[in-house]
Amino acid sequence: MSEIKYTILLIMILSFTVNSKAQKLTNKDSLIKVYSDRAGEYFTKDSISQAIVYINKAIELDPNAANLYGYRGLFYYFYPSHLDSALIDISHSIMLDSLVEKTHVLRADIFTKMKRYSEAQQDLNFLVRRDSDNIDYRYYRAINYTHLNQYEKTIQDYLKVIDLDRKNMTASDKIVFVYNNLGYNYLQIENYTKAKFYIDKAILEKPNMSFIWGSRGILNYKLGKIEKSLNDLNKAITIYESGKEDGVNFQPDLMYYYRGLIQMKQHQNIQSCQSFSKALELGNKDAKAKMSKVCNQ
Secondary structure (H helix, E strand, O other), X not given: OOOOOOOOHHHHHOOOOOOOOOOOOOHHXXXXXXHHHHHHHHHHOOOHHHHHHHHHHHHHHOOOOHHXXXXXXXXXXXOHHHHHHHHHHHHHHHHHOOOOHHHHHHHHHHHHHOOOHHHHHHHHHHHHHHOOOOHHHHHHHHHHHHHOOOHHHHHHHHHHHHHHHHHHOOOOOOHHHHHHHHHHHHHHOOOHHHHHHHHHHHHHHOOOOHHHHHHHHHHHHHOOOHHHXXXXXXXXXXXXXXXXXXXXXXXXXXXXXXXXXXXXHOOXXXXXXXXXXXXXXXXXXXXXXXXXXXXXX
């Protein structure tokens, strides 16, 4: 139910210091460093247009430097209307140096934002091959597998994250998402026993997150436990509308959509119309067809 933005972009990408040994820099190298450092300073001050001006100057002096294209791609990334330019620069950086993991991370995220999940998968597979025990790489690949409806592969990556966390205790900030998403993927393949096990673990971990109660509401709906489903969905919506939950619900439309289905079953047409209307407002494409059945009754 959730779509997570990458949280490691800046840490992995933004390193404006030029690697140098004890040797003396040439005048050109020194000027490139000045320009790239200046670009970095503007970027950290959220003056992205000026950052691009100075990184362009550095690229003019060294048009074959993979890291400079990586920096410019990162700058463009923060302009939603310039994702195409970001993709061109990051892809060019990878062409010049294909082994830098941080550029594959950023390109995967760009492809994800563009909903080009098959292409994102190539970069994510590369990252997992490079570091199979990296929790972030496994986690983001699992999310991408969900976009591709490859639920069994999603499940395997989430289970690996849980296994790694047991050994190293390094997924604490993600574990509630892992439990919830794992449960939701088991729900998708109709393994309701395991779905309940992991969704309940997520609720125990952080009970004030709307999307987890939404997951359990959908699970109970699938199990035919209508009253329990409605209770869970109402709780999810209450948390969501309070604005005080411990996280972000990336697909809140589902809570309203399933509540609308229950209300429609119970012949509560006015309430059902309201739920479907909210689901549609939040981007649920299936809600419009349901509205035609209840909103004018």
